[in-house]
Amino acid sequence: MRIAELSRRTGVSVPTIKYYLREGLLPAGELTSPNQARYDDGHVQRLRLVRVLLDIGRLPIAAIRQLLAALDQSDPDVHQVLGRALPSAAGGKDSIDPEAARTARVRIDKLVGERGWLVGRDAPARQAAAEVIAAFEQLGADVGVLLEQYADVAETVAGHDLDFVGRARDAEGMLYAAMVGSILGDSLLAALRRLAQEHESAKKFGIRGDDF
Amino acid sequence: MRIAELSRRTGVSVPTIKYYLREGLLPAGELTSPNQARYDDGHVQRLRLVRVLLDIGRLPIAAIRQLLAALDQSDPDVHQVLGRALPSAAGGKDSIDPEAARTARVRIDKLVGERGWLVGRDAPARQAAAEVIAAFEQLGADVGVLLEQYADVAETVAGHDLDFVGRARDAEGMLYAAMVGSILGDSLLAALRRLAQEHESAKKFGIRGDDF
């Protein structure tokens, strides 16, 4: 197919597709002549993946490029992708007192150690978790109880996630599932959490509205 | 205190504080003369909240303004905030086939109904969840099993969340806890999930590196 059909099939405008090609988010089509290229279903799928990572995962273009590079490696390493390549939802900017972050980091390292989690010392998620904990405390909240409860939950979820990954056909499919499941899983879990929160809140406080 | 000290105590630059004042994220200080105002600890706390919602929650300024308006209401309604005011993590843009989203919406409504969740018909989280499910399917993943597992987990987490809210002293504190816990909870859960995923992956695939 040519670029117009690729655009029609994905709902992405032609200029945007050209932009993604330039940015290396989409491999170039097969050139049949100096200004004619052919695209295939792989391009359609890749383009849909990019849009989902952008719109739902809210990943920046640069992060998506890195993820896709991992997908295209000849030797796909699911473990590396799960542990390192995936950016966690928390944004990178600081706004947090560095000393509070250091204290929280010790706390997270302790939690990981106590639970026997096999996680690299330099795994970015350690720092991400520490920053969120520091933020809680900067706002005057006590995360003590919540942290352990969430860690329990995280173990459960991660178990389900690895089952999900394991259901893929081959190594490449597992890598794809790890990526999609991790990024979209965050959003799915957040949305279901909101629904369950509203339910728990309705139970606890009594229902105000009656539009169920 | 005056604006310079407010800046020093929060690490937010003076021009940025002025910008937040203009945007209505921070109430004006008490004017002592036409060009002198006094700020207090409430401003410090509010400013820290804004930064956390921006940097970790990644909420846009407009959403933060709305949230803060809910905080400042004379009659704080925790249930409304939990159910409606809080934006879920998923971004607003579409990129998803509207028909697939409609099918997924039916699926979510069915799940909510079967579980007896007391959730408004028009709760935005329903749509958010539906869009994520549609995204999964657009990428060729089968969310069937995962969805039910995540719903179980969401119930557990929401229970913890409401306990967290219930630990606050008064109604205003509960509203604050609901807001902070919801937004930061998403990020904390995501970071812990990454850690647990790396652990589960290490167990499943065998450990590649040895830097623990």
Next chain:
DNA sequence: GCTATTGGTAAGCTAAACTATCCATAACAA
């Protein structure tokens, strides 16, 4: 009295993610 700071406003800046415009060439319809 004198310098630094303040509150307030308007204009400017930066980065990210597109979008528009060109151009020479190629495909397609008449």
Next chain:
DNA sequence: TTGTTATGGATAGTTTAGCTTACCAATAGC
């Protein structure tokens, strides 16, 4: 064949969010 439309590739422009800079008259504090 011939006019019209589409294509790949490149460069420049646009939009939005979140700040920064610059400026001003008025005040603080020595």
